[in-house]
Amino acid sequence: MANGSRQAVWEFFGAELKRRREDAGLTQVELGARVFVSGAYIGQFEQAIRKPQLDIAKRIDEVLQTDGIFERLCRKLIDDRRYAEYFAEVVELERVATKICEFAPTAVPGLLQTRAYAEAVTVAANPFVTDEYVEEIVTARLERARILKDATRPEYWVVLHENVLRIPVGGPEAMAEQLEQIAGLMRERAVWVTVVPYATGAHAAMIGSLKLMDFDDAPPVAYTETSFSGTLMDDPAVVKRAARAYDLLRVAALSPEASLALVESAAEDHRRCTSTT
Structure with missing residues:
Protein backbone atom coordinates (compact mmCIF):
# COMPACT_ATOMS: atom_id res chain seq x y z
CA MET A 1 0.00 0.00 0.00
CA ALA A 2 1.43 3.38 -1.00
CA ASN A 3 2.17 5.89 1.75
CA GLY A 4 -0.58 8.23 0.51
CA SER A 5 -3.14 5.43 0.52
CA ARG A 6 -2.06 4.34 4.00
CA GLN A 7 -2.49 7.87 5.32
CA ALA A 8 -5.95 8.10 3.76
CA VAL A 9 -7.00 4.92 5.54
CA TRP A 10 -5.58 6.17 8.85
CA GLU A 11 -7.64 9.34 8.35
CA PHE A 12 -10.71 7.19 7.74
CA PHE A 13 -9.84 5.24 10.92
CA GLY A 14 -9.73 8.52 12.86
CA ALA A 15 -12.94 9.92 11.42
CA GLU A 16 -14.78 6.64 12.06
CA LEU A 17 -13.41 6.47 15.60
CA LYS A 18 -14.69 9.98 16.33
CA ARG A 19 -18.13 9.18 14.89
CA ARG A 20 -18.48 5.92 16.83
CA ARG A 21 -17.20 7.54 20.04
CA GLU A 22 -19.67 10.41 19.81
CA ASP A 23 -22.49 7.99 18.97
CA ALA A 24 -21.63 6.17 22.22
CA GLY A 25 -21.81 9.45 24.13
CA LEU A 26 -18.20 9.32 25.29
CA THR A 27 -15.63 12.09 25.46
CA GLN A 28 -12.06 11.48 24.38
CA VAL A 29 -11.02 11.37 28.02
CA GLU A 30 -13.73 8.85 28.89
CA LEU A 31 -12.86 6.54 26.01
CA GLY A 32 -9.16 6.88 26.78
CA ALA A 33 -9.71 5.85 30.39
CA ARG A 34 -11.55 2.72 29.27
CA VAL A 35 -8.81 1.62 26.85
CA PHE A 36 -5.93 2.69 29.14
CA VAL A 37 -4.56 5.66 27.17
CA SER A 38 -4.95 9.41 27.64
CA GLY A 39 -7.76 11.44 26.14
CA ALA A 40 -5.14 13.41 24.22
CA TYR A 41 -3.97 10.16 22.64
CA ILE A 42 -7.53 9.36 21.50
CA GLY A 43 -7.62 12.84 19.94
CA GLN A 44 -4.40 12.10 18.06
CA PHE A 45 -5.90 8.85 16.76
CA GLU A 46 -8.91 10.77 15.50
CA GLN A 47 -6.70 13.32 13.74
CA ALA A 48 -4.51 10.55 12.24
CA ILE A 49 -1.47 12.06 13.96
CA ARG A 50 -0.76 8.90 15.92
CA LYS A 51 -1.46 5.28 15.03
CA PRO A 52 -2.92 2.94 17.67
CA GLN A 53 -1.34 -0.35 18.56
CA LEU A 54 -3.32 -3.43 17.65
CA ASP A 55 -4.25 -4.21 21.25
CA ILE A 56 -5.62 -0.67 21.71
CA ALA A 57 -7.71 -1.05 18.55
CA LYS A 58 -9.12 -4.28 19.98
CA ARG A 59 -10.03 -2.57 23.25
CA ILE A 60 -11.71 0.28 21.35
CA ASP A 61 -13.84 -2.29 19.51
CA GLU A 62 -14.82 -3.87 22.83
CA VAL A 63 -15.75 -0.57 24.48
CA LEU A 64 -17.61 0.86 21.47
CA GLN A 65 -19.06 -2.55 20.47
CA THR A 66 -17.99 -2.05 16.86
CA ASP A 67 -17.75 -5.70 15.85
CA GLY A 68 -13.98 -5.64 15.22
CA ILE A 69 -13.89 -2.82 12.63
CA PHE A 70 -10.96 -1.00 14.24
CA GLU A 71 -8.97 -4.20 14.71
CA ARG A 72 -9.51 -5.09 11.04
CA LEU A 73 -8.46 -1.62 9.88
CA CYS A 74 -5.40 -1.68 12.10
CA ARG A 75 -4.37 -5.12 10.83
CA LYS A 76 -4.76 -3.93 7.25
CA LEU A 77 -2.61 -0.87 7.87
CA ILE A 78 0.22 -2.75 9.56
CA ASP A 79 0.14 -5.51 6.95
CA ASP A 80 3.22 -4.61 4.94
CA ARG A 81 4.66 -7.62 3.12
CA ARG A 82 8.10 -6.04 3.19
CA TYR A 83 8.18 -6.80 6.91
CA ALA A 84 7.62 -10.00 8.82
CA GLU A 85 4.12 -10.09 10.32
CA TYR A 86 5.49 -9.89 13.86
CA PHE A 87 7.57 -6.79 12.98
CA ALA A 88 5.11 -4.65 11.00
CA GLU A 89 3.54 -3.12 14.11
CA VAL A 90 6.99 -2.26 15.45
CA VAL A 91 7.69 -0.23 12.30
CA GLU A 92 4.53 1.80 12.89
CA LEU A 93 5.53 2.42 16.52
CA GLU A 94 9.04 3.54 15.54
CA ARG A 95 7.46 6.33 13.49
CA VAL A 96 5.73 7.85 16.51
CA ALA A 97 8.20 7.03 19.29
CA THR A 98 9.86 9.91 21.13
CA LYS A 99 12.72 7.72 22.35
CA ILE A 100 14.09 4.39 21.11
CA CYS A 101 16.63 2.38 23.08
CA GLU A 102 18.13 -0.67 21.43
CA PHE A 103 20.57 -3.46 22.30
CA ALA A 104 22.15 -5.39 19.44
CA PRO A 105 24.16 -8.50 20.39
CA THR A 106 25.28 -9.70 16.94
CA ALA A 107 24.16 -7.44 14.08
CA VAL A 108 23.88 -3.73 13.37
CA PRO A 109 20.30 -2.56 14.12
CA GLY A 110 18.18 -1.99 11.03
CA LEU A 111 17.90 1.76 11.63
CA LEU A 112 21.69 2.08 11.32
CA GLN A 113 22.37 -0.30 8.44
CA THR A 114 24.00 0.75 5.18
CA ARG A 115 22.69 -0.65 1.91
CA ALA A 116 25.61 -3.07 1.50
CA TYR A 117 25.26 -4.37 5.05
CA ALA A 118 21.47 -4.74 4.71
CA GLU A 119 21.87 -6.63 1.44
CA ALA A 120 24.36 -9.03 3.01
CA VAL A 121 22.10 -9.71 5.99
CA THR A 122 19.05 -10.24 3.77
CA VAL A 123 20.81 -12.66 1.43
CA ALA A 124 22.36 -14.59 4.33
CA ALA A 125 18.91 -15.14 5.82
CA ASN A 126 17.25 -15.86 2.44
CA PRO A 127 19.89 -17.42 0.12
CA PHE A 128 17.44 -18.52 -2.61
CA VAL A 129 15.42 -15.33 -3.07
CA THR A 130 15.42 -13.12 -6.15
CA ASP A 131 17.31 -9.86 -6.55
CA GLU A 132 13.93 -8.09 -6.68
CA TYR A 133 13.02 -9.47 -3.26
CA VAL A 134 16.35 -8.36 -1.79
CA GLU A 135 15.92 -4.87 -3.23
CA GLU A 136 12.40 -4.58 -1.81
CA ILE A 137 13.47 -5.64 1.69
CA VAL A 138 16.58 -3.46 1.72
CA THR A 139 14.73 -0.40 0.43
CA ALA A 140 12.11 -0.81 3.15
CA ARG A 141 14.84 -1.00 5.78
CA LEU A 142 16.54 2.14 4.52
CA GLU A 143 13.18 3.94 4.45
CA ARG A 144 12.71 3.13 8.14
CA ALA A 145 15.92 4.99 8.93
CA ARG A 146 14.44 8.26 7.62
CA ILE A 147 12.89 8.82 11.03
CA LEU A 148 16.40 9.66 12.30
CA LYS A 149 16.56 12.59 9.87
CA ASP A 150 13.12 14.04 10.59
CA ALA A 151 12.77 17.30 12.49
CA THR A 152 10.80 15.33 15.10
CA ARG A 153 13.29 12.48 15.19
CA PRO A 154 13.29 10.34 18.33
CA GLU A 155 16.19 10.14 20.73
CA TYR A 156 18.01 7.01 19.62
CA TRP A 157 20.18 5.19 22.16
CA VAL A 158 22.03 2.07 21.02
CA VAL A 159 24.15 -0.42 22.92
CA LEU A 160 26.18 -2.66 20.63
CA HIS A 161 28.03 -5.76 21.72
CA GLU A 162 31.59 -5.87 20.37
CA ASN A 163 30.48 -8.85 18.26
CA VAL A 164 28.67 -6.37 16.03
CA LEU A 165 31.96 -4.61 15.25
CA ARG A 166 33.95 -7.75 14.55
CA ILE A 167 31.68 -10.05 12.51
CA PRO A 168 32.53 -9.19 8.85
CA VAL A 169 29.00 -9.04 7.44
CA GLY A 170 29.23 -8.54 3.67
CA GLY A 171 33.03 -8.63 3.77
CA PRO A 172 35.62 -6.18 5.08
CA GLU A 173 34.75 -3.31 2.74
CA ALA A 174 31.06 -3.41 3.61
CA MET A 175 31.94 -3.60 7.31
CA ALA A 176 34.37 -0.70 7.10
CA GLU A 177 31.72 1.41 5.38
CA GLN A 178 29.09 0.37 7.94
CA LEU A 179 31.22 1.23 10.96
CA GLU A 180 32.41 4.48 9.42
CA GLN A 181 28.77 5.50 8.99
CA ILE A 182 28.00 4.68 12.63
CA ALA A 183 31.07 6.63 13.76
CA GLY A 184 29.93 9.60 11.68
CA LEU A 185 26.49 9.56 13.29
CA MET A 186 28.12 9.36 16.72
CA ARG A 187 30.34 12.37 16.00
CA GLU A 188 27.32 14.32 14.73
CA ARG A 189 25.45 13.38 17.92
CA ALA A 190 22.58 12.13 15.76
CA VAL A 191 22.55 8.89 17.77
CA TRP A 192 24.00 7.83 21.12
CA VAL A 193 25.99 4.61 20.68
CA THR A 194 28.00 2.74 23.29
CA VAL A 195 29.73 -0.64 23.06
CA VAL A 196 29.81 -3.56 25.48
CA PRO A 197 33.34 -5.01 25.05
CA TYR A 198 34.23 -8.69 25.17
CA ALA A 199 35.97 -8.13 28.50
CA SER A 229 9.96 -14.42 15.58
CA GLY A 230 9.49 -11.28 17.62
CA THR A 231 7.47 -10.35 20.68
CA LEU A 232 5.98 -6.91 21.36
CA MET A 233 5.25 -6.40 25.05
CA ASP A 234 3.29 -3.64 26.78
CA ASP A 235 2.67 -5.22 30.18
CA PRO A 236 4.08 -2.56 32.57
CA ALA A 237 5.83 -5.12 34.78
CA VAL A 238 7.51 -6.81 31.82
CA VAL A 239 8.53 -3.50 30.22
CA LYS A 240 10.00 -2.41 33.56
CA ARG A 241 12.10 -5.58 33.74
CA ALA A 242 13.27 -5.08 30.16
CA ALA A 243 14.22 -1.47 30.90
CA ARG A 244 16.23 -2.63 33.94
CA ALA A 245 18.08 -5.18 31.78
CA TYR A 246 18.87 -2.41 29.31
CA ASP A 247 20.14 -0.17 32.11
CA LEU A 248 22.50 -2.93 33.27
CA LEU A 249 23.86 -3.27 29.74
CA ARG A 250 24.34 0.48 29.45
CA VAL A 251 26.27 0.55 32.72
CA ALA A 252 28.47 -2.30 31.47
CA ALA A 253 29.24 -0.48 28.21
CA LEU A 254 32.25 1.69 27.52
CA SER A 255 31.97 5.47 27.74
CA PRO A 256 30.76 7.26 24.59
CA GLU A 257 34.32 8.45 23.88
CA ALA A 258 35.85 4.99 24.33
CA SER A 259 33.01 3.45 22.30
CA LEU A 260 33.66 5.85 19.41
CA ALA A 261 37.36 5.01 19.52
CA LEU A 262 36.57 1.28 19.41
CA VAL A 263 34.13 1.68 16.50
CA GLU A 264 36.72 3.72 14.55
CA SER A 265 39.47 1.22 15.36
CA ALA A 266 37.32 -1.70 14.19
CA ALA A 267 36.51 0.21 10.97
CA GLU A 268 40.23 0.69 10.36
CA ASP A 269 40.86 -3.02 10.96
CA HIS A 270 38.26 -3.95 8.34
CA ARG A 271 39.59 -1.29 5.98
CA ARG A 272 43.10 -2.74 6.25
CA CYS A 273 41.70 -6.14 5.30
CA THR A 274 40.35 -4.65 2.06
CA SER A 275 43.82 -3.45 1.08
CA THR A 276 45.36 -6.90 1.56
CA THR A 277 42.80 -8.83 -0.47
Whole structure:
Protein backbone atom coordinates (compact mmCIF):
# COMPACT_ATOMS: atom_id res chain seq x y z
CA MET A 1 0.00 0.00 0.00
CA ALA A 2 1.43 3.38 -1.00
CA ASN A 3 2.17 5.89 1.75
CA GLY A 4 -0.58 8.23 0.51
CA SER A 5 -3.14 5.43 0.52
CA ARG A 6 -2.06 4.34 4.00
CA GLN A 7 -2.49 7.87 5.32
CA ALA A 8 -5.95 8.10 3.76
CA VAL A 9 -7.00 4.92 5.54
CA TRP A 10 -5.58 6.17 8.85
CA GLU A 11 -7.64 9.34 8.35
CA PHE A 12 -10.71 7.19 7.74
CA PHE A 13 -9.84 5.24 10.92
CA GLY A 14 -9.73 8.52 12.86
CA ALA A 15 -12.94 9.92 11.42
CA GLU A 16 -14.78 6.64 12.06
CA LEU A 17 -13.41 6.47 15.60
CA LYS A 18 -14.69 9.98 16.33
CA ARG A 19 -18.13 9.18 14.89
CA ARG A 20 -18.48 5.92 16.83
CA ARG A 21 -17.20 7.54 20.04
CA GLU A 22 -19.67 10.41 19.81
CA ASP A 23 -22.49 7.99 18.97
CA ALA A 24 -21.63 6.17 22.22
CA GLY A 25 -21.81 9.45 24.13
CA LEU A 26 -18.20 9.32 25.29
CA THR A 27 -15.63 12.09 25.46
CA GLN A 28 -12.06 11.48 24.38
CA VAL A 29 -11.02 11.37 28.02
CA GLU A 30 -13.73 8.85 28.89
CA LEU A 31 -12.86 6.54 26.01
CA GLY A 32 -9.16 6.88 26.78
CA ALA A 33 -9.71 5.85 30.39
CA ARG A 34 -11.55 2.72 29.27
CA VAL A 35 -8.81 1.62 26.85
CA PHE A 36 -5.93 2.69 29.14
CA VAL A 37 -4.56 5.66 27.17
CA SER A 38 -4.95 9.41 27.64
CA GLY A 39 -7.76 11.44 26.14
CA ALA A 40 -5.14 13.41 24.22
CA TYR A 41 -3.97 10.16 22.64
CA ILE A 42 -7.53 9.36 21.50
CA GLY A 43 -7.62 12.84 19.94
CA GLN A 44 -4.40 12.10 18.06
CA PHE A 45 -5.90 8.85 16.76
CA GLU A 46 -8.91 10.77 15.50
CA GLN A 47 -6.70 13.32 13.74
CA ALA A 48 -4.51 10.55 12.24
CA ILE A 49 -1.47 12.06 13.96
CA ARG A 50 -0.76 8.90 15.92
CA LYS A 51 -1.46 5.28 15.03
CA PRO A 52 -2.92 2.94 17.67
CA GLN A 53 -1.34 -0.35 18.56
CA LEU A 54 -3.32 -3.43 17.65
CA ASP A 55 -4.25 -4.21 21.25
CA ILE A 56 -5.62 -0.67 21.71
CA ALA A 57 -7.71 -1.05 18.55
CA LYS A 58 -9.12 -4.28 19.98
CA ARG A 59 -10.03 -2.57 23.25
CA ILE A 60 -11.71 0.28 21.35
CA ASP A 61 -13.84 -2.29 19.51
CA GLU A 62 -14.82 -3.87 22.83
CA VAL A 63 -15.75 -0.57 24.48
CA LEU A 64 -17.61 0.86 21.47
CA GLN A 65 -19.06 -2.55 20.47
CA THR A 66 -17.99 -2.05 16.86
CA ASP A 67 -17.75 -5.70 15.85
CA GLY A 68 -13.98 -5.64 15.22
CA ILE A 69 -13.89 -2.82 12.63
CA PHE A 70 -10.96 -1.00 14.24
CA GLU A 71 -8.97 -4.20 14.71
CA ARG A 72 -9.51 -5.09 11.04
CA LEU A 73 -8.46 -1.62 9.88
CA CYS A 74 -5.40 -1.68 12.10
CA ARG A 75 -4.37 -5.12 10.83
CA LYS A 76 -4.76 -3.93 7.25
CA LEU A 77 -2.61 -0.87 7.87
CA ILE A 78 0.22 -2.75 9.56
CA ASP A 79 0.14 -5.51 6.95
CA ASP A 80 3.22 -4.61 4.94
CA ARG A 81 4.66 -7.62 3.12
CA ARG A 82 8.10 -6.04 3.19
CA TYR A 83 8.18 -6.80 6.91
CA ALA A 84 7.62 -10.00 8.82
CA GLU A 85 4.12 -10.09 10.32
CA TYR A 86 5.49 -9.89 13.86
CA PHE A 87 7.57 -6.79 12.98
CA ALA A 88 5.11 -4.65 11.00
CA GLU A 89 3.54 -3.12 14.11
CA VAL A 90 6.99 -2.26 15.45
CA VAL A 91 7.69 -0.23 12.30
CA GLU A 92 4.53 1.80 12.89
CA LEU A 93 5.53 2.42 16.52
CA GLU A 94 9.04 3.54 15.54
CA ARG A 95 7.46 6.33 13.49
CA VAL A 96 5.73 7.85 16.51
CA ALA A 97 8.20 7.03 19.29
CA THR A 98 9.86 9.91 21.13
CA LYS A 99 12.72 7.72 22.35
CA ILE A 100 14.09 4.39 21.11
CA CYS A 101 16.63 2.38 23.08
CA GLU A 102 18.13 -0.67 21.43
CA PHE A 103 20.57 -3.46 22.30
CA ALA A 104 22.15 -5.39 19.44
CA PRO A 105 24.16 -8.50 20.39
CA THR A 106 25.28 -9.70 16.94
CA ALA A 107 24.16 -7.44 14.08
CA VAL A 108 23.88 -3.73 13.37
CA PRO A 109 20.30 -2.56 14.12
CA GLY A 110 18.18 -1.99 11.03
CA LEU A 111 17.90 1.76 11.63
CA LEU A 112 21.69 2.08 11.32
CA GLN A 113 22.37 -0.30 8.44
CA THR A 114 24.00 0.75 5.18
CA ARG A 115 22.69 -0.65 1.91
CA ALA A 116 25.61 -3.07 1.50
CA TYR A 117 25.26 -4.37 5.05
CA ALA A 118 21.47 -4.74 4.71
CA GLU A 119 21.87 -6.63 1.44
CA ALA A 120 24.36 -9.03 3.01
CA VAL A 121 22.10 -9.71 5.99
CA THR A 122 19.05 -10.24 3.77
CA VAL A 123 20.81 -12.66 1.43
CA ALA A 124 22.36 -14.59 4.33
CA ALA A 125 18.91 -15.14 5.82
CA ASN A 126 17.25 -15.86 2.44
CA PRO A 127 19.89 -17.42 0.12
CA PHE A 128 17.44 -18.52 -2.61
CA VAL A 129 15.42 -15.33 -3.07
CA THR A 130 15.42 -13.12 -6.15
CA ASP A 131 17.31 -9.86 -6.55
CA GLU A 132 13.93 -8.09 -6.68
CA TYR A 133 13.02 -9.47 -3.26
CA VAL A 134 16.35 -8.36 -1.79
CA GLU A 135 15.92 -4.87 -3.23
CA GLU A 136 12.40 -4.58 -1.81
CA ILE A 137 13.47 -5.64 1.69
CA VAL A 138 16.58 -3.46 1.72
CA THR A 139 14.73 -0.40 0.43
CA ALA A 140 12.11 -0.81 3.15
CA ARG A 141 14.84 -1.00 5.78
CA LEU A 142 16.54 2.14 4.52
CA GLU A 143 13.18 3.94 4.45
CA ARG A 144 12.71 3.13 8.14
CA ALA A 145 15.92 4.99 8.93
CA ARG A 146 14.44 8.26 7.62
CA ILE A 147 12.89 8.82 11.03
CA LEU A 148 16.40 9.66 12.30
CA LYS A 149 16.56 12.59 9.87
CA ASP A 150 13.12 14.04 10.59
CA ALA A 151 12.77 17.30 12.49
CA THR A 152 10.80 15.33 15.10
CA ARG A 153 13.29 12.48 15.19
CA PRO A 154 13.29 10.34 18.33
CA GLU A 155 16.19 10.14 20.73
CA TYR A 156 18.01 7.01 19.62
CA TRP A 157 20.18 5.19 22.16
CA VAL A 158 22.03 2.07 21.02
CA VAL A 159 24.15 -0.42 22.92
CA LEU A 160 26.18 -2.66 20.63
CA HIS A 161 28.03 -5.76 21.72
CA GLU A 162 31.59 -5.87 20.37
CA ASN A 163 30.48 -8.85 18.26
CA VAL A 164 28.67 -6.37 16.03
CA LEU A 165 31.96 -4.61 15.25
CA ARG A 166 33.95 -7.75 14.55
CA ILE A 167 31.68 -10.05 12.51
CA PRO A 168 32.53 -9.19 8.85
CA VAL A 169 29.00 -9.04 7.44
CA GLY A 170 29.23 -8.54 3.67
CA GLY A 171 33.03 -8.63 3.77
CA PRO A 172 35.62 -6.18 5.08
CA GLU A 173 34.75 -3.31 2.74
CA ALA A 174 31.06 -3.41 3.61
CA MET A 175 31.94 -3.60 7.31
CA ALA A 176 34.37 -0.70 7.10
CA GLU A 177 31.72 1.41 5.38
CA GLN A 178 29.09 0.37 7.94
CA LEU A 179 31.22 1.23 10.96
CA GLU A 180 32.41 4.48 9.42
CA GLN A 181 28.77 5.50 8.99
CA ILE A 182 28.00 4.68 12.63
CA ALA A 183 31.07 6.63 13.76
CA GLY A 184 29.93 9.60 11.68
CA LEU A 185 26.49 9.56 13.29
CA MET A 186 28.12 9.36 16.72
CA ARG A 187 30.34 12.37 16.00
CA GLU A 188 27.32 14.32 14.73
CA ARG A 189 25.45 13.38 17.92
CA ALA A 190 22.58 12.13 15.76
CA VAL A 191 22.55 8.89 17.77
CA TRP A 192 24.00 7.83 21.12
CA VAL A 193 25.99 4.61 20.68
CA THR A 194 28.00 2.74 23.29
CA VAL A 195 29.73 -0.64 23.06
CA VAL A 196 29.81 -3.56 25.48
CA PRO A 197 33.34 -5.01 25.05
CA TYR A 198 34.23 -8.69 25.17
CA ALA A 199 35.97 -8.13 28.50
CA THR A 200 32.64 -7.32 30.17
CA GLY A 201 31.74 -10.99 30.20
CA ALA A 202 28.28 -12.20 31.16
CA HIS A 203 26.26 -9.00 30.78
CA ALA A 204 25.65 -9.37 27.06
CA ALA A 205 24.61 -13.01 27.49
CA MET A 206 21.68 -11.96 29.68
CA ILE A 207 19.31 -11.05 26.85
CA GLY A 208 18.97 -11.20 23.10
CA SER A 209 18.16 -8.20 20.94
CA LEU A 210 15.98 -5.67 22.72
CA LYS A 211 14.16 -2.49 21.71
CA LEU A 212 12.42 -0.12 24.11
CA MET A 213 10.15 2.66 22.84
CA ASP A 214 8.66 5.64 24.67
CA PHE A 215 5.78 7.82 23.48
CA ASP A 216 4.29 11.19 24.39
CA ASP A 217 0.87 10.02 25.52
CA ALA A 218 1.02 6.24 25.69
CA PRO A 219 2.78 3.67 27.86
CA PRO A 220 6.22 2.42 26.78
CA VAL A 221 6.66 -0.91 25.01
CA ALA A 222 9.45 -3.44 24.70
CA TYR A 223 10.26 -5.66 21.74
CA THR A 224 12.50 -8.71 21.62
CA GLU A 225 13.40 -10.73 18.54
CA THR A 226 15.00 -13.99 17.49
CA SER A 227 15.87 -15.07 13.96
CA PHE A 228 12.32 -16.30 13.30
CA SER A 229 9.96 -14.42 15.58
CA GLY A 230 9.49 -11.28 17.62
CA THR A 231 7.47 -10.35 20.68
CA LEU A 232 5.98 -6.91 21.36
CA MET A 233 5.25 -6.40 25.05
CA ASP A 234 3.29 -3.64 26.78
CA ASP A 235 2.67 -5.22 30.18
CA PRO A 236 4.08 -2.56 32.57
CA ALA A 237 5.83 -5.12 34.78
CA VAL A 238 7.51 -6.81 31.82
CA VAL A 239 8.53 -3.50 30.22
CA LYS A 240 10.00 -2.41 33.56
CA ARG A 241 12.10 -5.58 33.74
CA ALA A 242 13.27 -5.08 30.16
CA ALA A 243 14.22 -1.47 30.90
CA ARG A 244 16.23 -2.63 33.94
CA ALA A 245 18.08 -5.18 31.78
CA TYR A 246 18.87 -2.41 29.31
CA ASP A 247 20.14 -0.17 32.11
CA LEU A 248 22.50 -2.93 33.27
CA LEU A 249 23.86 -3.27 29.74
CA ARG A 250 24.34 0.48 29.45
CA VAL A 251 26.27 0.55 32.72
CA ALA A 252 28.47 -2.30 31.47
CA ALA A 253 29.24 -0.48 28.21
CA LEU A 254 32.25 1.69 27.52
CA SER A 255 31.97 5.47 27.74
CA PRO A 256 30.76 7.26 24.59
CA GLU A 257 34.32 8.45 23.88
CA ALA A 258 35.85 4.99 24.33
CA SER A 259 33.01 3.45 22.30
CA LEU A 260 33.66 5.85 19.41
CA ALA A 261 37.36 5.01 19.52
CA LEU A 262 36.57 1.28 19.41
CA VAL A 263 34.13 1.68 16.50
CA GLU A 264 36.72 3.72 14.55
CA SER A 265 39.47 1.22 15.36
CA ALA A 266 37.32 -1.70 14.19
CA ALA A 267 36.51 0.21 10.97
CA GLU A 268 40.23 0.69 10.36
CA ASP A 269 40.86 -3.02 10.96
CA HIS A 270 38.26 -3.95 8.34
CA ARG A 271 39.59 -1.29 5.98
CA ARG A 272 43.10 -2.74 6.25
CA CYS A 273 41.70 -6.14 5.30
CA THR A 274 40.35 -4.65 2.06
CA SER A 275 43.82 -3.45 1.08
CA THR A 276 45.36 -6.90 1.56
CA THR A 277 42.80 -8.83 -0.47
